[in-house]
Amino acid sequence: MWGIEMTDVRSANVESPELLLLQSKPSILGRLMGRMMEFKFFQGRFPPGFRLTMATPDLRLPEMEIGLGVITDNTKRFYPKNVIKCVIKDTINNREIAISINTSNHIPLAEWSDGSRPIQLFSRWYGFAHTFPGCEIYVDKNCRKIS
Numbered sequence: 052m053w054g055i056e057m058t059d060v061r062s063a064n065v066e067s068p069e070l071l072l073l074q075s076k077p078s079i080l081g082r083l084m085g086r087m088m089e090f091k092f093f094q095g096r097f098p099p100g101f102r103l104t105m106a107t108p109d110l111r112l113p114e115m116e117i118g119l120g121v122i123t124d125n126t127k128r129f130y131p132k133n134v135i136k137c138v139i140k141d142t143i144n145n146r147e148i149a150i151s152i153n154t155s156n157h158i159p160l161a162e163w164s165d166g167s168r169p170i171q172l173f174s175r176w177y178g179f180a181h182t183f184p185g186c187e188i189y190v191d192k193n194c195r196k197i198s
Contacts, residue, residue, distance in 0.1 A: 062156040109180035111188060116176040119150060119159035120183070121169050127183035129176065134191060135159055141189065143169070150189075 063070055077085065084098055096115075108114050118131040126143050130150050139150040147164040161171045172179060180186060 058153075058158065059156045062153070065155060105177065106181055108177060109184070111180075112176040114175065114177035117174070118176065118179075119161060120172040120174060120179040120186070121148065121150075121161045122172065122183070123169060127179075127186035128189055129179050129186055130159060130161075130189040131176075132159055134189065139189070 058066075060072060063072065087098070112129075112131065116131050116133075118129050118133075119135070120127065120129045121143060123144050128141075128143065130139065132152075135150055135152055137151075141148050141150060148161055148169065149164070150159060150161050152158070153160045158173055160168075162168050172182075
């Protein structure tokens, strides 16, 4: 099992030039919602009706906060993107982990000290907190966490 890491086409081509890229055509509703979300009024907000599908929000962070969630059998931890100023060295399940920003696509990335990567999810806080209720939040570079 491995996590799907978010990237962009340019970075994917640089990292894996042999990669075959496919594109699907969104439905009419999907295209309409995409166009609607381009309006400044909707940026940083949920689409109409979306909130009705959500559970009670976890108010420990602003729900639209973006960051990297790292998932192991025993730990679910969210690293807000705005605290990843440099490489964060942390420990999860007695293993050293580095959280950084990928310089080619500016998306956070987690990597164990042996070079392998944990399951990770680049997402907004509301989605990660809903998927992993009670998860930990990385707070600052002093490795203080709240739960």
